[in-house]
Amino acid sequence: MTKQHANWSPYDNNGGTCVAIAGADYCVIAADTRMSTGYNILTRDYSKICKLADKSLMASSGFQADVRALQKQLSARHLIYQHQHNKQMSCPAMAQLLSNTLYYKRFFPYYAFNVLGGLDTEGKGCVYTYDAVGSYERVGYSAQGSGATLITPFLDNQLKSPSPLLLPAKDAVTPLTEEEAVDLVKVVFASATERDIYTGDKLEIVILNANGIQCELMDLRKD
Template sequence: MTKQQANWSPYDNNGGTCVAIAGTDYCVVAADTRMSSGYNILTRDYSKINQLADKSVLASSGFQADVRALQKVLAAKHLQYQHQHNKQMSCPAMAQLLSNTLYYKRFFPYYAFNVLGGLDNEGKGCVFTYDAVGSYERVGYSSQGSGSTLITPFLDNQLKSPSPLLLPARDAVTPLSELEAIDLVKTCFASATERDVYTGDKLEILILNASGIRREYMELRKD
């Protein structure tokens, strides 16, 4: 990686913030709809959330051209999987596919910072958080993007996910009810919007549970 590449931030192009929280029988994935370049707002109504499968949703911040390219690759590989196996990928399988796809491009990476949320084979909520080159971990909650430095400490304080080093391993899903998790996400974004110029305009929330997927919106600051 050149010095110029090292000093370049993907948040200078398009920015945005994503949050996901996993519960015992649900998963909440949320992102703002502002797309900006520097201090210029390109659009106030741009969805950063993409449904990859019936039980898998991907939220991505960073350079949105790379995000779209990544989503097209995942969609093509998932279609190929469906033709071969006559079923859709589970969320953990999609998490591994996303990791492999990012790692394959590690020498010229997608400038996309991803959170994958959904339901596993047992119906439990699951959240997978990534870096730009495919390293990932299953967690109870995660935040990515320009507002993540503001939101992550707040989520740590409210949810206190168990350490992955504990033996025996403890379930990482959060103890909140579905409505409590949605309210917490709204509080996170309302706070981050006050302090991050790349986050704002409108909040898009996807809730996955046994009944399917539903979508909610909340207005955020527009300045």
């Protein structure tokens, strides 16, 4: 089977793929650990998932320096929020902060493509997907990065997200159990690794629920 060189900018020195799935009382965020530029693999153990708060996690693909700068900016803003309000920021509030931060840089944007996941104030799973300049939407699942074009159609087929135009609006959560969501993530990454040269090595899966945060690693193809 021939692996394809995706339509991914040479400016990108991270690549890779990020996926998030929201459930009734959990959120699963996963990303591969390969960081590459062109046809060169720089490291096989680079985590693309960042903990922003106890109930908020962000996974990012794109230009690694911009991703790190964005993470530092959000961490600093969250620290200021904690000092001012004596509590951590909720996941919906963090989603708005990320949107504002990206939009503020819209004329010289961060080359970072993000998906934010966590638990909202009611304990429900939530996933927010973004473009590079801050436009965002709450969805039941999302994929970002070089493998997103391979993974998103498969997730659409399996999960059939409700239309946002339905009235009354339906919750943007998937009907899967936590174990089914983790299994689905493993399947889509195994598939994307076969076709995308920027996705591979290991899969990092982070599960966020009422009991806290759990992390799991799975080997992917290394070629």
